[in-house]
Amino acid sequence: MTGLSGAIDIDEIAAGLPRRIHEITTGHVVNAPDRIALIEDGAAWSCRDLDGRVAEITVVLSSLGVRAGDRMMIVSENCIALAALLLAASRLDAWAIVANPRLSARELDQIRDHSGARRMFFTSGVSKEAAAHASRYGAENRQIGALREIGVGPLNESATVEPVEADPAKQVAVLIYTSGTTGTPKGVMLSHENLLISAKTTALFRKMDRDDKIYLVLPISHIVGISLLIMTLMVGGTVRMVNKYDPAATAKAIAEEDITILNGVPATYQRLLEYKSVSGPKRLDRGSLRLISVAGAPVDLNLKLRVEKEFGLPLLNGYGITECSPGISGVRFDAPRSDQAVGTLLPGVEGRIRTIDGIPLSKGEVGELHVRGRNVMRGYYRAPELTAKVIDSEGWFNTGDLARFDGDCLYVVGRTKEMIIRSGFNVYPAEVEAVLSSHKDVVQCAVVGRPADGNEEIVAFVQLLPGSRATPTDLMGFIRFQLTSYKRPSEIIVLDALPATSTGKILKHKLAESLREGDEAPPAQTAPLRRQQI
Structure with a gap:
């Protein structure tokens, strides 16, 4: 398709x-x-x-x-x-x-x-x-x-x-080293045209103009931060620079500084709601906010609904990756959605769904998402063989993400490398994570696979609200009737915090490594663990 x-x-x-x-x-x-x-x-x-x-x-x-x-x-x-x-x-x-x-x-x-x-x-x-x-x-x-x-x-x-x-499509503007969710950072070469096209189309999607003031807390060391900087300066708006995220400071700035746009990852909004529940006001003051958006990681519907209720605005979901500068799709400003869709493709971006072997799939089927457009990177620096593996001769870039189209609306269900095959069934971690995240005490979670006698087990790592008394047994009971047997975790491990990048993206490879090495938690974890096996 x-x-x-x-x-x-x-x-x-x-x-x-x-x-x-x-x-x-x-x-x-x-x-x-x-x-x-x-x-x-x-x-x-x-x-x-x-x-x-x-x-x-x-x-x-x-x-x-x-x-x-x-x-x-x-x-x-x-x-x-x-x-x-x-x-x-x-x-x-x-x-x-x-x-x-x-x-x-x-x-x-x-x-x-x-x-x-x-x-x-x-x-x-x-x-x-x-x-x-x-x-x-x-x-x-x-x-x-x-x-x-x-x-x-x-x-x-x-x-x-x-x-x-001289050609802006060929001259590299930035070299971005990926956060290394696979454990091996690569240098992504993005041209001036890559950045300018992606910024311009996203600004059009969001109906941005010179009256906008963006709260830039996502790091400029990552592609989303660079793109937000460029698109705001491009339309003549104002960029409010924030060097470290503090939910209390963010709430204050939104209330008092005429901020019109807030972009974040799910953790940005989760921590804002935590701040409010623990020490903040009865309701967060939305000030001049007109648009709030989320990207960088799957967003669970429970968090989306809570954020929307708090601010009285739709939380617009988007999808992009470093190699695409980053914009691929987004929920339109004038067409909000109540589900987990990541919206329609941005202008100039083509998309298709293929099997892992490259065979076209029918409408609605889940497969690897390939995209093509002027936003696609020039390649990986000093790694032509890696570039050739992801960009074919016709310019199609394999995102490595599993997705499906419903009409022209895109849904991302997980990473190809994260898909768990359990007893012959495909299990998409995002689905399990969405159910776990709907528990009132769960701040965030991550689901990974673990080899087990020629099969794969599902292991869930969970971070709970401070002071929560929920146990892994409670969580197992909560999900038991929401997921079929082969999708349920074999083990739930509660951590004080999940390892993450500076943008809040959970480093699943570190969690998977801890399981392979036989550790009970990533190296940063020192507090006692709560865990449950079934």
Whole structure:
């Protein structure tokens, strides 16, 4: 099956886009120079400020040896300095690599070495983690244009430059190293056109304009954060930078700062509701909010309903992945849904469903989702063989996600590699997780498979609300009549917290590894476990 969304002419959209991501503010500098583009605690930059200061920073970066075609690492939480360095890299035609300072030293070394980065930059004045990494690399703290306390790492004299392409579809803008949910990070090459097309179509989907003020708490070190930054600056809106998520601060900002759009992962909203129930007001003040959306992980209907009741707004579900810049589909702003659908394909994105062997499937059948469009990455850096495995000769990218279409509406049911085959039956973890998550005491959960005598068992890891007295036995009883026998977990393990990335995506491979190694929990877990086998 193939779906092609929208009456919007994607070629017309592409023709109207700038060649580089730093050019998205050019028109606003002329037409609304004093409009605030970026805000963080204690600082605000207008469109004029942003344009002029990025130009100054570009000159300094060039004097520090950063060249067109170089890879330039920026180790930073969300902040104005990060946005400025990202746009300055675009002016230089350097490839920006934004890395979260909460990564380990090993992970940063791995990215630096694989990318062949020319220099590393650290926003040392923003977070102690960035400052600690800067110290380890022997970075010198200095001022770069209007930016203070920027750690400048040593120059990599052996770094080679990549060819510079005039075509925005070929010139790489950012190199994003995946969070490694499979355990092996890869460098995703996204072009300027990739980012601009995805941002523009998503902004159209959301009916965004210059009056929007987005609360940017999702890390710019991940594709969703970068895309949100670009789309908001593109429409002339304001980006409220947030370097670390704090539900109390988020609730306060929504109530008092004229925030119109909040994007999050399920954990973002779950923690907001926890804050309200434990120490917050009777009801969260939605202020000027007009749109709330969720992506990055499956959302359970119980959480969706609770969030919608709290804010009086539909929680719009979306789907995207790093390799697609990230937009693939979304629930339309003017057509909210009450189910777990991830909406219709974005304009210019084609989709089809295939078996794992590549055979076309009938409408409504579950299979691997393949997509094609101008948003699909150029490939994995320095890994042509990996690229060839996921992008075919016709440009179709295999997402590795299991999905189905109901008409033109897309449903994602899990990852191909996460599918559990139990006694010959296919079990999709997302379905089991949805049932468990509907329990009133469950904050979040993750279901993985465990080999067992030529078969697979289902193991569920669960995080409960603070103070909950629910036991694994209680949870087993709760799901017993909601799932057929082969879909029920063989074991439920209660943890204080599930291992997750900085965006809140649960690291299932760590949970699966803990089972293979015979541990009772991931290494980070030290508290006593509650578990139940059947």
